[in-house]
Amino acid sequence: MCQHQPPCPPPDASDREAAHLVAHHPEQGWSLLCNGLLLFEDTGELLPDGRIVAPRRPLAVAT
Numbered sequence: 001m002c003q004h005q006p007p008c009p010p011p012d013a014s015d016r017e018a019a020h021l022v023a024h025h026p027e028q029g030w031s032l033l034c035n036g037l038l039l040f041e042d043t044g045e046l047l048p049d050g051r052i053v054a055p056r057r058p059l060a061v062a063t
Contacts, residue, residue, distance in 0.1 A: 002019065002020070002034045002035055003034075004020060004034065008020055008033070008034050008035050009035060010035055011035045011036050011037045011047050011048050011049075012047070016033070016035060016037055016045075017033070017037070017039060017045075019033035019034050019035040019037060020033065020034045021033060021034075022034050026041070029041040029042070035048075036048030040055070042055045042057070043055045043056045043057060
């Protein structure tokens, strides 16, 4: 899917979120990256093969 040089990281790479934006819909809470990754504002992800990456919200710090 990616036509960039050097190519963007593949969707199964640890740095997959570094791929270029193809579509950005903040009003709906999601973005599509050129590697096929759907990135949600809650930090969840949907990989092109249908696998789900659960949100990685920071833990609350006890004071």
